[in-house]
Each structure stands twice: as structure tokens, then as C-alpha cells.
Amino acid sequence: IIYGFAKVAKISPLKFGLPVAGIMLTVHVAVPPHPGPVAAAGLLHADIGWLTIIGIAISIPVGVVGYFAAKIINKRQYAMSVEVLEQMQLAPASEEGATKLSDKINPPGVALVTSLIVIPIAIIMAGTVSATLMPPSHPLLGTLQLIGSPMVALMIALVLAFWLLALRRGWSLQHTSDIMGSALPTAAVVILVTGAGGVFGKVLVESGVGKALANMLQMIDLPLLPAAFIISLALRASQGSATVAILTTGGLLSEAVMGLNPIQCVLVTLAACFGGLGASHINDSGFWIVTKYLGLSVADGLKTWTVLTTILGFTGFLITWCVWAVI
Numbered sequence: 001i002i003y004g005f006a007k008v009a010k011i012s013p014l015k016f017g018l019p020v021a022g023i024m025l026t027v028h029v030a031v032p033p034h035p036g037p038v039a040a041a042g043l044l045h046a047d048i049g050w051l052t053i054i055g056i057a058i059s060i061p062v063g064v065v066g067y068f069a070a071k072i073i074n075k076r077q078y079a080m081s082v083e084v085l086e087q088m089q090l091a092p093a094s095e096e097g098a099t100k101l102s103d104k105i106n107p108p109g110v111a112l113v114t115s116l117i118v119i120p121i122a123i124i125m126a127g128t129v130s131a132t133l134m135p136p137s138h139p140l141l142g143t144l145q146l147i148g149s150p151m152v153a154l155m156i157a158l159v160l161a162f163w164l165l166a167l168r169r170g171w172s173l174q175h176t177s178d179i180m181g182s183a184l185p186t187a188a189v190v191i192l193v194t195g196a197g198g199v200f201g202k203v204l205v206e207s208g209v210g211k212a213l214a215n216m217l218q219m220i221d222l223p224l225l226p227a228a229f230i231i232s233l234a235l236r237a238s239q240g241s242a243t244v245a246i247l248t249t250g251g252l253l254s255e256a257v258m259g260l261n262p263i264q265c266v267l268v269t270l271a272a273c274f275g276g277l278g279a280s281h282i283n284d285s286g287f288w289i290v291t292k293y294l295g296l297s298v299a300d301g302l303k304t305w306t307v308l309t310t311i312l313g314f315t316g317f318l319i320t321w322c323v324w325a326v327i
Contacts, residue, residue: 001117002016002017002020002293002294003087003088006088007088012074012077012078012080012295013080013084013088013293013294013295014074014078014080014294014295014296014304015074017290017293017294018070018073018074018290018294018304018305018308019066019067019070019071019308021290021294021305022063022066022069022070022308022309022312023059023063023066023067025242025277025280025286025309025312026059026062026063026066026277026312026316027059028242029242029246029273029274029276029277030055030058030059030062030270030273030274030277030316031052031055031056031059032048032051032052032055032128032132033125033128033129033132034128035128035243036242036243036246036247036273036276037051037055037246037269037270037273038128038132039243039246039247039250040246040247040249040250040269040272040273041266041269042250043247043250043251043253043254044250044253044254044257044265044268044269044272045254045257045258045265046262046265046266046268046269047262047265047266048132050262050263050266051266051269051270054263054266054267054270054323055270055273058270058316058319058320058323059316061315061319062274062312062315062316062319065311065312065315066308066311066312066315069307069308069311069312070308073303073304073307073308074304078296078300078303078304079295079297079300080294080295080296081292081295081296081297083185083295084293084294084295085295108164108165108169112164112165116157116160116161116164116165119156119157119160120150120153120154120156120157123147123148123152123153123156123157124148124149124150124153125148126144126147126148127144127145127146127147127148127149127153128148130144130145130148131145162176162180166179224253224256224257224268225267225268225271225320225321225324226271226321227253227256228249228253228268228269228271228272228275229271229272229274229275229313229317230275231248231249231252231253231272231275232245232246232248232249232271232272232273232274232275232276233245233275233276233278233279233313234275235248235249235275235276236275236276236277236278236279236280236284237278237279237281238283239283240280240281240283240284240285240287241284241285242276242277242280242284242286243276245272245275245276246272246273246275246276249272249275249276250269250272253268253272263327264324264327267320267323267324267327270316270320271317271320271321273316274312274313274314274316274317274320275313275317276313277309277312277313277316278309278310278312278313278314279306279309279310279313280305280306280309281301281302281306282298282302287301287305287306290305291305
């Protein structure tokens with residue numbers, strides 16, 4: 001989608017991709033049914049309904065700030081990788097191929113393409129929500145969680161796309177194979193680098209760096225809301241995973257929230273979630289996904305993606321703190 005917009009507008013995919021990725025990550029860390037906020041809500045005794053409502057309400061202004069921050073960051077020109085440049089320069093050839101193909105079949109409609117994008121998201125959300133709403137003994141729970149796992153959901157979407165976009169519309173198996181094969185080089189590099197980044201983060205988790213940082217910050221005796229944010233941010237920076245940072249912070253502060261009212265518990269949870277939003281860098285697999293797909297070098301990724309996620313994290317925390325002060 002980002003490449004499509006960039007080709008039409010004839011500008012760098014970074015112009016579209018950076019704010020979109022930032023907003024998507026904000027929703028991922030702050031709004032159920034994503035795993036981080038759902039699990040943290042359980043640890044910090046926060047109501048899922050209120051967490052969803054307040055999380056969405058705070059994510060909207062955070063997204064607006066992220067859009068303008070990305071616009072400022074994008075005022076500087078960043079070099080794109082050769083792979084992304086080649087992908088962007090293939091637009092005329094792709095259009096020519098599409099013209100030849102359109103002599104035989106109609107292009108896919110907006111509803112079909114949108115459905116194929118939404119279907120795996122809906123399946124994954126169904127799997128996550130079922131774990132929250134259904135009792136462990138429910139006969140459908142295991143099936144929904146299996147189908148709702150990202151790998152299975154994406155495989156279902158791939159099979160549907162193979163049938164609805166290719167075979168059903170008259171593409172030959174050879175042409176379909178060529179199209180699918182052309183996507184492998186870019187995807188393979190992203191998968192390889194993402195896996196390596198995830199392994200690096202796991203090594204840091206197992207080494208105990210995160211726990212040592214969390215214990216040190218707890219000893220400083222900060223107020224509860226800043227403590228939730230700073231501990232989560234430190235864990236995020238040290239080991240890479242936003243979900244691990246949020247969960248660890250929730251576990252450390254689960255006793256500290258006793259006696260708070262339901263809204264305060266939600267705000268502490270969100271403070272931890274926004275701490276997990278900031279400081280995405282080389283030990284975060286998401287950093288590599290963004291930089292590889294947007295064609296950024298590591299140095300430029302640190303100047304753009306890391307800066308943007310940190311701005312988003314601090315913005316979310318400051319808004320959360322303002323709500324805390326009001327109530």
C-alpha cells in the first residue's frame with residue numbers, strides 16, 4: 001500500500017510509511033486486543049473496556065503529533081536502498097504488464113483488495129479476543145486461537161489472494177508463480193534480518209539486563225505513573241520487545257496499584273504501554289522491518305524511526321499524566 005501511494009505521488013515511500021508505521025505501532029502497544037495491553041491489564045487490574053476507550057482516545061492525539069513529527073523528520077532527504085529504488089522504478093513495467101493483462105481480465109475492485117487486507121487482521125483479533133472473553137474450557141477456544149495465530153491467519157489470506165486475485169481472474173499458474181516469486185527477495189531479507197534482531201533481543205532478555213534495570217529504577221522510588229513509564233521505556237531500550245517491556249513492568253507494579261480506582265489502574269497500564277512504544281532501535285525486530293521496507297540504512301533508521309517512536313512514547317505518557325492529574 002505504501003509503495004503504491006509512493007509510486008503514484010512519485011515521492012519516497014518514507015513520506016507515507018514513517019507516519020503510518022508510527023500510528024500502527026501506537027495502536028499496537030496501547031489498544032486491546034493486542035497482546036501487550038491485554039496482558040498488562042490483567043497484571044495491573046485494569047478494566048479492558050475502559051482501557052480500550054481511553055487507549056483509543058489518547059492514541060488519536062498521539063497519532064496527530066506523530067504525523068507532524070514525521071513531516072518534520074522527512075524535511076531531510078534520506079538515501080533509499082538499492083532494493084527499494086529498484087522496486088520503485090519498476091512502476092512503468094508493472095503498469096505495462098497490467099495493461100496487457102487488462103485486455104483479458106478486469107482489475108480487482110477496491111472492496112476485494114480491502115477485504116484481503118482486513119481478513120487476516122480480523123482473524124488475528126478474533127483469536128486474541130477469544131482468549132479474553134471465553135472460559136478456558138470452551139470447546140471453540142483452541143480452534144479460534146489456532147486459526148488466530150499470525151502465521152495461520154496470514155496463510156489463510158495468502159490462499160485467498162492466490163485464488164481470488166490470480167486463478168479466479170484468469171492468470172496462468174506460470175504468471176502467478178512469477179508474480180509471487182518476485183516478492184521473495186525483498187521479503188526474505190526482511191525475514192532474515194528481523195529474525196536476527198529478535199534473537200539479539202532474546203539474548204538480552206535471558207542475560208537479565210532488563211530485570212537489573214527495572215530493579216534499579218524501582219529503588220529510586222519514583223511516583224507510580226512516571227515509574228511505570230520509565231521502567232517500561234528502559235526495558236524496551238535494553239531488550240527490544242515492546243510486549244516484554246510492558247509485561248515485565250506490569251508484573252513489577254502489580255502490587256503497587258492496589259487501592260487505586262479503576263480509571264487510575266487503566267492510566268498506569270497506559271503509562272507502561274507508552275513506555276514500550278519509545279526507543280525502538282537495533283535490538284527491536286520492528287526496527288528492521290521498517291528500515292528494510294522503507295529502504296533506510298541503520299544510521300538513518302536511528303535518525304527517523306527511533307526518534308519518531310520516542311516522540312510518540314513521550315507524547316502518549318504526557319497526555320496520560322494530564323488525564324491522571326484531572327481525575
